[in-house]
Amino acid sequence: MRSSRLLDLMLRLQGGPGCTAARLADELGVSVRTVYRDVAALQAAGVPLYTESGPGGGIRLLDGWQSKLSGMTGAETSALMLLGIPGLADDLGLADVTARAEAKLLGALPLPLRAGALLWRERLHVDAPGWFSRSQHPGELAAVATAVLEGRRLTIGYRKGARSVTRTLDPLGLVAKAGVWYLVARHRDRTLSYRVSRIASARVLGEPARRPEAFDLAGWWAESTAAFDRALLRFPCRVRLSPYAWRRLPSVVGEEAAKVPPSAPDGDGWVTVELRLEAEEVALDQFLAFGPGIEVLEPPSLRSALREAARRTARLND
The missing domain is CATH 1.10.10.10 (Winged helix-like DNA-binding domain superfamily/Winged helix DNA-binding domain)
Incomplete structure (x- = not known):
């Protein structure tokens, strides 16, 4: 623009x-x-x-001339990164600071630029959470964000099922994924992610956090989520897919599971693939989405389960 x-x-x-x-x-x-x-x-x-x-x-x-942007505080300048991302500033406790930064930014712009910025604000909206889901309550996010941004160690009480554990962490960053916040931090010698909604208590410590050199938050998150997806894929099966089912495979079983080479298409365009999925019952639920576009070749137990599920569906709709 x-x-x-x-x-x-x-x-x-x-x-x-x-x-x-x-x-x-x-x-x-x-x-x-x-x-x-x-x-x-x-x-x-x-x-x-x-x-x-x-x-x-x-x-x-002209010497000595500066725009009004030079009057922004450090917090307001940082808050500019949150403009246009709904909910993030509220979750981090920076809603007021972000509003002030936005007002100063707009006030500093010459009129032609201000009109364009206002047009974007009026006509562009980002709805971060996915369909049929809501953002989780951020809980101790404000304290966690303080530790992350100030580079200080953090002690948390973390809920793991029915029990709670205490951890002292070196915070590395925050990730917002589909309305859910995650803290990425070092615990001892491991880099892990913690769901912020499960942090029952958080205390920012005075000592500086130890941060690995050249740590790349976005790169680590991408590799971590891909590794998690791969670790779940333990159930092998072999199937034939129609052209339509083959195109839909990533959206049904996930991008990671769908990274498999197909056989050469047969006379009808069907391909055979070797898949690894989470479990047989998960595979059954996923394969039902393909309707008549899938044939299970192995294992026989999954083929039988899919056949029986199809029969029950046919009887209910007879």
């Missing part, structure tokens, strides 16, 4: 010695002509930009 590019251009020049149009074009991924058009638009909006030709020249802001 042009409004975001104009803001980016203005902030790149603010407080700096200036920059050539060619360099700005390269950094913004646009043409030099577009840079000059954007400069003209900012000048028309009251931003004191000017250009100098010759060696050492370029596009500059």
